[in-house]
Amino acid sequence: MTIRIKKGQTGKSILNTVIEMSGVDLSLCYQCKKCSCGCTVSNHAKSPPSEIIRRLQLGAGNELLDNDLIWSCVSCETCYARCPMGIDMVSVMDALRRMAIERKAAIPEGNVPLFNSAFLKTVKFFGRTYDLGLMAIYKIGTSSYVQDADKLPLIFMKKKIAILPSWSANRKTVKRIFKKASHGK
Amino acid sequence: MKYAYYPGCSSESSARDQHSSSMAVAKALGIEFVEIEGWTCCGATPGHQTDRVLAASLPAANLVLAQDMGLDIVVNCAACYSRLKMANYEVLNQPDMREKVGDALGSDYDGSVKVRHLVEILLEDYGLENLKTRLSHSLDGIKIASYYGCLLVRPHEVTNFDDPENPTSMDNLISAMGAESLDWPSKTDCCGNSLSLTTKSDLVVSLSDSIIGMAQAAGADCIAVACPLCQVNLDLRQIDIKKQTGRQYNMPILYITQLIGLCLGLSTEALGLNKLVIAPSNIINAVKTAA
Numbered sequence: 001m002t003i004r005i006k007k008g009q010t011g012k013s014i015l016n017t018v019i020e021m022s023g024v025d026l027s028l029c030y031q032c033k034k035c036s037c038g039c040t041v042s043n044h045a046k047s048p049p050s051e052i053i054r055r056l057q058l059g060a061g062n063e064l065l066d067n068d069l070i071w072s073c074v075s076c077e078t079c080y081a082r083c084p085m086g087i088d089m090v091s092v093m094d095a096l097r098r099m100a101i102e103r104k105a106a107i108p109e110g111n112v113p114l115f116n117s118a119f120l121k122t123v124k125f126f127g128r129t130y131d132l133g134l135m136a137i138y139k140i141g142t143s144s145y146v147q148d149a150d151k152l153p154l155i156f157m158k159k160k161i162a163i164l165p166s167w168s169a170n171r172k173t174v175k176r177i178f179k180k181a182s183h184g185k
Numbered sequence: 186m187k188y189a190y191y192p193g194c195s196s197e198s199s200a201r202d203q204h205s206s207s208m209a210v211a212k213a214l215g216i217e218f219v220e221i222e223g224w225t226c227c228g229a230t231p232g233h234q235t236d237r238v239l240a241a242s243l244p245a246a247n248l249v250l251a252q253d254m255g256l257d258i259v260v261n262c263a264a265c266y267s268r269l270k271m272a273n274y275e276v277l278n279q280p281d282m283r284e285k286v287g288d289a290l291g292s293d294y295d296g297s298v299k300v301r302h303l304v305e306i307l308l309e310d311y312g313l314e315n316l317k318t319r320l321s322h323s324l325d326g327i328k329i330a331s332y333y334g335c336l337l338v339r340p341h342e343v344t345n346f347d348d349p350e351n352p353t354s355m356d357n358l359i360s361a362m363g364a365e366s367l368d369w370p371s372k373t374d375c376c377g378n379s380l381s382l383t384t385k386s387d388l389v390v391s392l393s394d395s396i397i398g399m400a401q402a403a404g405a406d407c408i409a410v411a412c413p414l415c416q417v418n419l420d421l422r423q424i425d426i427k428k429q430t431g432r433q434y435n436m437p438i439l440y441i442t443q444l445i446g447l448c449l450g451l452s453t454e455a456l457g458l459n460k461l462v463i464a465p466s467n468i469i470n471a472v473k474t475a476a
Contacts (some may be wrong), residue, residue, distance in 0.1 A: 117235075127225040
């Protein structure tokens, strides 16, 4: 497959920033594509992991941050486990996700950034996850009230979700961690 | 045998049955689980996708608490297991991470607390032969597909759990219970749970469909899991699979601790078997007194 990189589009390669943020040496990749063959979601995304690395090697700019693999990736770590060169693709994808948020890339279908921030908000507040709370924040943010609503009566009947949040006695430490970690808003 | 027990957030919400079955099995075997007082969330996938220091410090807060208890940590959830082990790995291997985590926690952490999954404790510490002598009942005649998912086995240099491509830990437990453990290809496939609550759930349904379909093709009567995220996904998503594809699997998804509990003669209530969406009546009815 031919990969075309529009150098003039952004003018600036993001390769070095990705290397710096992930700590991963991307020059090690020789495109064997084991990562893409094992990728859980490559059938469901436009670009498989090996293509993301190739695009980075060829000097892709901010436009790569709109790539749909970034937020379709389920962090299953198969790519990393099977890479013959030990490339930690998980950290590369994490770096791309952080950059996509910082540089305000297009918000993809599914709005995983909103889900992540809703999840972490409950952790920051209670010290533990609060499923109902994070679902409320996410559903209001995405207007996806109908999705999975059919299963709610069953979920409540089987007590598969906590009605009330669980407060950790160690919330202070968690709040401190969020304060110290620069991206944990 | 005594361990610092890290329940994880699911234990209070979707996976109360995993929690209760683990506690019941541990008690029956004489293993002591002391809950870590003031435990907090490990940050899970949203944590590591958001910030590296956050991702290492949230689990480390619990590792510090276990260190004060002077005990190894036992974890039920594969995702928590992975994050706690990753925190140790980062503190030991990433330059500056120990310092950054120490700063975030307000106390130094050296990355030395051992993190163990319940399956490891049963196999390595309690021992398969020892366990066999305690099993009063058997699952003879039942075929079980062991599903390990992602985070117990990957990344291997971090978790060091079994074989990353063909793990057999749960299979060994299943054989000890007299059931037939199946050789099948989806043991370490991913069910996509990290996207399960988002509007990309179609993707998750398709991944779960493929895993359950493969277990059925192998002749499984049920799937055994060791992770609350895998369990809720594979169990609950069978409703969506039927809606979207017309396929009705009726495949019970049981925690390995629920299966062991049945063979220890524990009650279905104590094991939380009534909480499963797909009722495991075929398994409960097959439990026999061991020969």
